[in-house]
Amino acid sequence: MLQVYLDLMSQPCRALHILLTCTGIPHQVRTVALRKGEHRTAEFTELNPMNRVPVVVEDGFTLTESDAILKYLVTKYNVPEHWYPRQPERRARVDEYTAWHHSNTRPHAARVFILEVLLPAQTGSPVDQDRLTRALAQLEDTLDRLENMFLRRQPFLCGDDVSVADLLAVCELMQPLGGDRDVLKDRPQLRRWRSRVQAAAGDAFDRAHAVLYALRDRRRARL
Numbered sequence: 484m485l486q487v488y489l490d491l492m493s494q495p496c497r498a499l500h501i502l503l504t505c506t507g508i509p510h511q512v513r514t515v516a517l518r519k520g521e522h523r524t525a526e527f528t529e530l531n532p533m534n535r536v537p538v539v540v541e542d543g544f545t546l547t548e549s550d551a552i553l554k555y556l557v558t559k560y561n562v563p564e565h566w567y568p569r570q571p572e573r574r575a576r577v578d579e580y581t582a583w584h585h586s587n588t589r590p591h592a593a594r595v596f597i598l599e600v601l602l603p604a605q606t607g608s609p610v611d612q613d614r615l616t617r618a619l620a621q622l623e624d625t626l627d628r629l630e631n632m633f634l635r636r637q638p639f640l641c642g643d644d645v646s647v648a649d650l651l652a653v654c655e656l657m658q659p660l661g662g663d664r665d666v667l668k669d670r671p672q673l674r675r676w677r678s679r680v681q682a683a684a685g686d687a688f689d690r691a692h693a694v695l696y697a698l699r700d701r702r703r704a705r706l
Contacts, residue, residue, distance in 0.1 A: 495549030565644035
């Protein structure tokens with residue numbers, strides 16, 4: 484059976500978890516607690532010398548990197564085609580977004596979470612407001628491009644149906660919610676897109692994000 488190593492505090496891991504739940508691909512989850520340093524154990528380093536999640540292992544085949552994993556699974560298993568279309572032009576649109584994603588949506592949304600939640604928790608220092616302001620400005624530029632390029636004439640990032648591109652993107656844009664910041668609050672077009680992705684994912688969406696909601700709620704309780 485497919486073995487899936489993940490931590491749901493990781494954005495790409497949540498995207499993978501949602502896909503597996505939605506498609507019903509048989510798998511077994513092996514949680515790797517990043518906060519405990521379990522990704523740096525000798526056992527896990529043997530699986531992935533880069534010490535990152537997610538990782539999947541199946542019949543002696545080990546694969547790292549979320550983009551590769553998502554596309555491998557939807558190509559190998561009998562799942563609805565909309566996740567990663569077979570038609571070349573439609574597939575190219577998914578590849579186009581995921582190539583852009585890793586130098587735009589992912590780092591810019593993650594930076595906000597790191598500055599507002601992770602670094603203060605690790606160091607005990609207050610949020611660096613100047614750095615956070617710059618990070619938010621970068622993220623706003625990315626959100627503009629999502630609206631004006633990828634969602635300009637279609638309900639999902641790559642066409643009329645949800646795809647792995649939407650899962651990767653939405654999980655990144657949810658991450659700042661751990662600091663009680665909804666980065667789509669003033670973005671009605673992107674909020675509608677998020678709602679469509681959530682509806683397509685069903686209960687899998689909230690189950691994957693439960694750990695993030697709990698982090699948000701703990702933060703609110705301290706205020």
